Amino acid sequence: xxxxxxxxxxxxxxxxxxxxxxxxxxxxxxVIKPTCPERGExxxxxxxxxxxxxxxxxxxxxxxxxxxxxxxxxxxxxxxxGTVIFAPNLMWHNVPIxxxxxxxxxxxxxxxxxxxxxxxxxxRFGAGKGSKNMIYITVSTGVGGGLxxxxxxxxxxxxxxxxxxxxxxxxxxxxxxxGNQGCLEALAAGPAIARKAQACILHGEETIMTEMVAxxxxxxxxxxxxxxxxxxxLLAKEIVDKTGEYLGIGVANLINVINPDTVVIxxxxxxMGELLFAPVRRTVEKRAIKAAFEKVKIVKAGLGxxxxxxxxxxxxxxxx
Amino acid sequence: xxxxxxxxxxxxxxxxxxxxxxxxxxxxxxVIKPTCPERGExxxxxxxxxxxxxxxxxxxxxxxxxxxxxxxxxxxxxxxxGTVIFAPNLMWHNVPIxxxxxxxxxxxxxxxxxxxxxxxxxxRFGAGKGSKNMIYITVSTGVGGGLxxxxxxxxxxxxxxxxxxxxxxxxxxxxxxxGNQGCLEALAAGPAIARKAQACILHGEETIMTEMVAxxxxxxxxxxxxxxxxxxxLLAKEIVDKTGEYLGIGVANLINVINPDTVVIxxxxxxMGELLFAPVRRTVEKRAIKAAFEKVKIVKAGLGxxxxxxxxxxxxxxxx
Numbered sequence: 230x231x232x233x234x235x236x237x238x239x240x241x242x243x244x245x246x247x248x249x250x251x252x253x254x255x256x257x258x259x260v261i262k263p264t265c266p267e268r269g270e271x272x273x274x275x276x277x278x279x280x281x282x283x284x285x286x287x288x289x290x291x292x293x294x295x296x297x298x299x300x301x302x303x304x305x306x307x308x309x310x311g312t313v314i315f316a317p318n319l320m321w322h323n324v325p326i327x328x329x330x331x332x333x334x335x336x337x338x339x340x341x342x343x344x345x346x347x348x349x350x351x352x353r354f355g356a357g358k359g360s361k362n363m364i365y366i367t368v369s370t371g372v373g374g375g376l377x378x379x380x381x382x383x384x385x386x387x388x389x390x391x392x393x394x395x396x397x398x399x400x401x402x403x404x405x406x407x408g409n410q411g412c413l414e415a416l417a418a419g420p421a422i423a424r425k426a427q428a429c430i431l432h433g434e435e436t437i438m439t440e441m442v443a444x445x446x447x448x449x450x451x452x453x454x455x456x457x458x459x460x461x462x463l464l465a466k467e468i469v470d471k472t473g474e475y476l477g478i479g480v481a482n483l484i485n486v487i488n489p490d491t492v493v494i495x496x497x498x499x500x501m502g503e504l505l506f507a508p509v510r511r512t513v514e515k516r517a518i519k520a521a522f523e524k525v526k527i528v529k530a531g532l533g534x535x536x537x538x539x540x541x542x543x544x545x546x547x548x549x
Numbered sequence: 550x551x552x553x554x555x556x557x558x559x560x561x562x563x564x565x566x567x568x569x570x571x572x573x574x575x576x577x578x579x580v581i582k583p584t585c586p587e588r589g590e591x592x593x594x595x596x597x598x599x600x601x602x603x604x605x606x607x608x609x610x611x612x613x614x615x616x617x618x619x620x621x622x623x624x625x626x627x628x629x630x631g632t633v634i635f636a637p638n639l640m641w642h643n644v645p646i647x648x649x650x651x652x653x654x655x656x657x658x659x660x661x662x663x664x665x666x667x668x669x670x671x672x673r674f675g676a677g678k679g680s681k682n683m684i685y686i687t688v689s690t691g692v693g694g695g696l697x698x699x700x701x702x703x704x705x706x707x708x709x710x711x712x713x714x715x716x717x718x719x720x721x722x723x724x725x726x727x728g729n730q731g732c733l734e735a736l737a738a739g740p741a742i743a744r745k746a747q748a749c750i751l752h753g754e755e756t757i758m759t760e761m762v763a764x765x766x767x768x769x770x771x772x773x774x775x776x777x778x779x780x781x782x783l784l785a786k787e788i789v790d791k792t793g794e795y796l797g798i799g800v801a802n803l804i805n806v807i808n809p810d811t812v813v814i815x816x817x818x819x820x821m822g823e824l825l826f827a828p829v830r831r832t833v834e835k836r837a838i839k840a841a842f843e844k845v846k847i848v849k850a851g852l853g854x855x856x857x858x859x860x861x862x863x864x865x866x867x868x869x
Binding site for chain 1: 682694712717798
């Protein structure tokens, strides 16, 4: 019999990352497999089961050494029922993933929304370490969020808390995929940043971004904009600054309601660094309650793409 | 020796309401005294001490029968230190009210922000009874709020959570007293409603409100607007509808972040009833995550002006 381990699974639309960790949360092994959601939910479940076994074996643990499994999944999910309610990237609708995995593996399985799980990872082992109440915001293709209050994921009454990306920032703003107008996601996520740059170029604005994509303006992404801004391009800097301002309105609203000690911002767009964080802080200073702003730290996420995996391990540890 | 009681104190800028209650939370007596903050903080503390003794006596309890005291105060307050950080209506700045009262009365005293306390009252005995996670919003001269999560006041890391009134609703909206632009309070509180009506009349719009105040347009209050709207006045109805829309944006943002099962709206402006609640619900339906909207109840507060007093009693009961 080897040493006791827990398993964390970060389930995504393109890949499934799985890690074994010891009971202190230190990662011992990591397995990455493609999700291939088009093969159907049973095949995805099978891939998860294989990953769990492989991750344990790589860590020198047998199946009997696994104490519990934590899973972060795209949502909305129902943490009590253990079902993924709806996940377009997985083409899943009401999939009882916890029941399915417990049936096969005969181990306790805990499910949470992926942004909540990544937030938990940052809280325990990342940029939020030592905080009491933390807000996690991830800005990439979408804008997601998680609230970690007093050491625990706060999932709300029905598992849907933390949908920061769909708070209204500009009441007559652009349409969002969710049907609302002016959501933070419609203003500050990667695609919104790219669209803004493309529209400005089509309106004749001069920028090095045109060269960067060799004239193929439709290939501009938020990464292009971030790189151009870092290189000093005025249009790109302006777009990043405005993105930070929108994000700042969202963060200020969250600070006024939640009064956290720490706000952690992650996801690909957060790699723009101070060019993004400076307008976020400037806007929060203007819009948040002064005493709340003075006491809050607004910091970049510390775990990068591992946040979800580390958080899933933390989720599993909560079951031991 | 009489029966055990707790005391709740609702400290306001104009009056101090104090009640004795039995250990089930049933009110046994009620004492109202003017605050007279201009007489200084020691005089106000003395009035509270007198009120506590009178409320206990009226309930047939001696001082030895009092188990604990709960106080709701205008904020921001520091619940851990037991101080009122800043309360313009009381002309208070860093007043250690808990320490002062405990020194005089030799009883455990618990302090919380008044909106949080009123929320707690609605949660335990009012419109939020039976809920798990509830948001309380009070709309009167200002807009305040309180979060009651899993049975407890959620005060945040520094006691400032629930400042719903200062979330940004219209990013280039009117200036708010807090220094920000387009806060919910600057758009939907009583004074904003009255100002909107006055401005429309000065721009020549026809309305029965002009008659209602005998031409003294400056005397129009949000109550005038509410009454005119109920009487079918088109301008007043339009203003109330727009107020409900602003409030709905704020409520939708809160629902997306907190995912509560119940939102309770109180305060004088909530007396406009369905004329206000219909546009709130319409806007929330448009702007909140569908699954979260479908499960949330948005209801009028049930305890009226007693919410703060009942909540203060609940706070005291938490100390027993």
